[in-house]
Amino acid sequence: MAMSLRRRTHTPAPGEGLIGPARVDARTKNLTKRLRAGDIAVIDHGDLDKVSADALVAARPAAVINASASISGRYPNVGPQILNEAGIPIVDAAGPGVMELHDGDQLRLDGADVWHGSTKVGTGRRLDADEIQSQMHDARAGLAVQIEAFATNTMEFIRKERELLLDGIGIPPIRTRIEGRHTLVVVRGYHYREDLQTLRPYIREYRPLLIGVDGGADAILEAGYRPDLIVGDMDSVSDRALRSGAEIVVHAYRDGRAPGLARVEALGITPVVFPAAGTSEDVAMLLADDAGAELIVAVGTHVTLVEFLDKGRDGQASTFLTRLRVGGKLVDAKGVSRLYQARLPARLLMLMLLVGLLALFVALSATPAGQAWLQVIAARWDDLWTAVVEIFT
Template sequence: MPVRQRPAVGLPGLVGTARVDRRTRTLVPRLRPGDIAVLEQVDLDRATAQALVDAGVAAVVNAVPMISGRYPNLGPQVLVDAGVPLVDGIGAAGLAAVGDGRTVRLHDGSVYDGEVLLAAGRAVDAATVETELEAARGGLVTQLETFTHNSTEFLRREQDLLLHGRGVPRLHTSVAGRPVVVVVRGQDHERELAGIRRFLREQDPVLIGVGGGAEALRAAGFRPDVVVLDAHADDAELPGAATLKAARDVVVRTDRGAGRAHLESLERLGIRPSVVESAATPEDAALIVADAAEAAVIVGVGMHTTLADFLDRQRTGLASTYLTRLKVGHRLVDADAVPHLYSGRVRPWHLLLVLLAGLVALAAALSVTPVGHDWLDALADLLQGLPT
């Protein structure tokens, strides 16, 4: 639960330490419970909002609108449901006025240092989020038109990779004909991993961790066979050295023509990574690699599955996600579906129970027949004749 500090004596509102950064990727690792996150991200997405909730922030202040109206983004609803107070629209000047590490007070959509007004915005409550999300659903048509154009451009640039598999690295891990589980540190990934634990134990699938998903596998007691990284990811998003060294394959997604300078840190650890040059997201690169290796089935953990999820992700990754799903759709299964489709392997003790149940039923049937009565009488006489 977020930790909220007491307001200054005699002054209303919520008091906390401001952590300021325009880039949420670099802001989230610095947050501590009770901090007030001050950022600049229009249309706050669900993944970022969940990261803020997990960090235990006391409030979130945004320089720009939480919901612009272009599409119904899911982040504000996550924060409201978690009971995190929201303020948006303080502007670039307000963002600059709130110093990083400064103790500030939030009241009625404004940010104060004691009694001094630093920035003015608006308070965003549950009713505001509900109203604006409903209005934003009208913007889906425009977003889908843009998405169609972006998908065409992405397919034109990545047709060799998507359609012909050119540029997909060969893995040392044996994948052909085996199930593969691709884990992304996303919404509900821990719950989904717990739900397929029996499948993981009994089917011995190839485990692919994407970025922080590799650490999620380690935390659940499993060792990733393959780790897929983004060459441009921040250090906070990368798995630890022990996790990388334990994997049989490390695959790095990088932009075309980017060179190998970004691989030096891995090579210093004694790791020789494979490279996928593509504009696809690391998550989608992992699916493409598993599909090219002829996996029997691919189970996705923590991935985006609905239209709202797709639209809520970064705009640059939307076309990649859509086309990759079309490419691997005949193999891809969402982790939530696995418990409904897989009831577990038949074990010898299962057969023994069936056999015992059959014997009991047979004995009960024989006991009501004349032959059964004769056998029971003979058995009783035999038992009485035994020495005591």
């Protein structure tokens, strides 16, 4: 049981440790929106996943304090390794007491001890590279159990959602015209920024319909585009994206509860509500497939077992089965930025340089001042050529 902060008062250990203001939130994705460089992030995130770790690294905190175990042993999650490689200290399993802190509280880390003034608010363990590797090795042994759970979850999901998956029953109509078009489904997942950048020529040529899944809508805006459709439970998408003019589809629970509905309606927007089990990225793919999309290109979505486990076991089966239903329409662009980097051939660069020089010559020839410059350049060239000839003759 957590003790009151006022009751845990001790004399700090000698020697100054790392100092910084606290930023506290049990939901990491909410915390990273207000986290700034030099802050100390205080989270309660068991099995810290890659996407959350990447978001923390991008905010450049001075340290991360996790109330829970960053690696529980359930599966080999890579979040702590990402923080360690970025040089961000991690105080792990510091206990629930650290979640009683408030934004702005000045903290000091002495080893694995967390101090707020003269009060020690928690003690965890410092995760270094060796400790992380040891825990990851032990966690790999847990994958067999997770695969069994995945199989059980898959059968349960088929039983509950067979009409939706097999016949499309329950998919609501939308006004956005998708039939016969390419669609690009963007999830703010692994390597989404790099993949969107690499796909720019494809987007420019084919002009696919852009579907943002929750925060994926903001990723589309950040890339310089506008989403046509936004799908999700609306817990990580900005008001700016919701007001961008895209059609909104609120992903609701199977019983019809939609926590994100009130937020959308408060903005004066009337959304479509889609009650379905599984994840919002699955809902986006099912919508695109049911509406007749010719091709579905996915960016930042989840495809590997570890990624499914990062997302949470409840969503594994739906993602797996949705991909089976969509079938050959689906092209997964995740990681395409690491596979291919566009490069201009040397001959094309030379051609561009020659065209530029030709354009400059024509522009100079069209004006009296330019003609005078060309005469000066010609005279200097003639002098240079004469000097070179004299050297060799």
